[in-house]
Amino acid sequence: MALWKNGAFVDDAWREIAEGEDPPPAGHVILPLDWWEQERDAFEGSNAPLGLRVAPGVPIERFARDINRFALIELVFPKFGDGRAFSMARLLRERHGFRGELRATGDVLIDQIQMMARCGFDTFQISDATTERLLRERGAPAYKRFYQPGATPEAPVDSRPWARRPG
Amino acid sequence: MRAGPMHYAISANRLRDGIVVFLGAGGAWVEQLAQAAAYPEKEQAEAALEGARGDEKRNLVVEAFVFPVRQSPAGLVADHIRDAIRAAGPSVYRDHGKQAETR
């Protein structure tokens, strides 16, 4: 497991908490949504940095009111072909204004990383060995022409309102 | 068509050009079903398939599988129509595919 951020592998300050495990009061832990819903009172008044792990298929409305409590939200790609988290990321960024770290985890492959970034993800947990090697060797793909606006700053192209370049 | 007793052979597609190939007796891939190895027992074929999986890992072939064949006076023939079309070429263009080479 390695964490990719801003074009480099970085140390991961966060730790995943399994269902039923007691989180340390210092925070920097990523809590499963169910766990958070049951134990949220325990964090009343605490400023410890918290992360939230959300499975695909969970409606964002279920935790929308708590979004600003989290410094990190982690969305899961159970298989690279399960694209629900792409839409969830855009909704979190564009509709719900989430500004914390948006982390992709699960089956995160090299050729999807730029698409994930364009939907608003900014960190990527890499478990595929080939992806990790290729990222180390050549970095993530960096296409410069898009036919639709993304969540990252991008400049419109010519008169086409749907076409973009990196801003 | 239904000549001798059921045997089993192994087929795959060659990675580079996609062409249908069959596992030959010596472990090499051959292009004609007539040159394929035929195993009397399915277990033998499954064991040979395990060997063929190595050639998938070595990126020589893809999608290897076992299929039933029978011996006929003309040589090995596939038992299922799908495998027979695969071994011959499209039935609507007799000059396309493997059938063109054996005519």
Next chain:
Amino acid sequence: MYRYDEFDAAFVADRVSAFRDQVSRRLSGDMTEEQFRPHRLMNGLYLQLHAYMLRVAVPYGTLNARQMHKLAHIARVYDKGFGHFTTRQNIQYNWPALSDVPAILDELASVEMHAIQTSGNCIRNVTADHFAGAAADEIEDPRPYAEILRQWSSIHPEFTFLPRKFKIAVNGADWDRAAIQVHDIGYQIVRNEAGEVGFAVYVGGGLGRTPMIARKLRDFLPKADLLAYTQAIVRVYNLEGRRDNKYKARIKILVHEKGVDPMREAVEAEFAAASREFISLPASEIARIKSYFAPPALQARAACDAYEARRQTDPRFAAFAANNVHPHRVAGHGVVTISLKPIGGVPGDATAAQMDAVADLAARYGHDEIRVSHEQNLVLPHVALDDLPAIYDELAANGLATANAGLISDIIACPGLDYCALATARSIPIAQRISERFGEGERARDIGELKIKISGCINACGHHHVGHIGILGLERKGVETYQITLGGSGDETCSLGTLTGPGFSSEEVVDAIERIVNVYMSVRTDRSEDFLAAYRRVGMQPFKEALYETSKGADI
């Protein structure tokens, strides 16, 4: 037609070079087949029964002569001299080597073409009426909107891993020639009471193993909202569509299980919430894209002496003119269907020489425009009738003058078990034998309009559910068996065919079709009542009786 600007050209070049890199990684073993598969599918490359198959996008079925020449060149150099035109207005090559595909994609890019998103669980080639911009019954040319949707959906970061493939069609005429009600989204161009032009929105149609006719979500969508509304539909589908079973993953199942009213509420809520943050389509930009599709300047011609003279003296030409030429909106002109259904031939196949011949005709007589129809034919949309004799002679010299457009031998057939890894039975040989049985002569003309559509498995690529007569090939105990449905239609009166009963063997099925046709001929009120109208009037019973009582030993 649309021309690439520098941005479009560079976009395609980027993707070709990425795929070249992926192919080399695959061939060197850096990528497993499992990792490579989504990339080859994103570039239209399948592994089929005999070899790889490359599907090239023909956006909304529009080509120019240069592009058609290039398709011929690819057929000659990288394939066996053939191409196969599909029901999605695309072209498929059946024998490319993986190692040649990057070079083929470079060749395509040189004429502003590609194979992006012709497969995979993404938004596929957007289709449109093949008579667009020429037909007399059109409110507006649908292709500018199809082009806008094509661009917007290309490598969409959010919508490239949908639950399943997603197909959009746009139709601009009263007559639905684009089969929009059997698409994931169908946009019908309409005029509202205020006289504004926009879209009626249909969602959740589709064929496959669970055929469904689309439901209408909106009577009128303003043009400016086209992309925002499409985004809303696809986003609801991406989040809520089923992913547990690929056979229940299309949007039609979501619409069916959720119900059309809750679906509409969800889409409208998403649309309302998103429209502030998303782009609307300015009229100026629509006008700019539309300018690419400006119709050629055709002069209305009152008299067509050369055309009339040939029609009077040459009955074969007269039959071609009657069957294969559709009224053009400009007098003295016609929309010419070039049948890729020669009697006994493979539906949709064209040789490299035929593609070159069609390209030359388009350049010389057709304002450089060619269309591919979802019925697997080619179309010259803008032809002066007085040029038709010369066009006809050239078509005839190339085996392309079959006068059967819309007739019983103009059959749609999927590649079937002759090529397809998913098929359960052959389709093409059945089409060939039906076509030989009825031909293109007086008998076929007397039978009149009759759409036969054949699929070689329940995935229904041959659209059998919407054939006036549909044929579905299945495997039963190792033997090919064919089920027949009657009364389907893909036009604005969309309906799904009804199964006649037990299936027929390959040997029996052509006789069964003939019995069905004989019943029609005996029950129709007169020649003006076509097969579909007669079936809708008399129902299944007489056909059922003829099909199954005779098979119990009685004579026909």
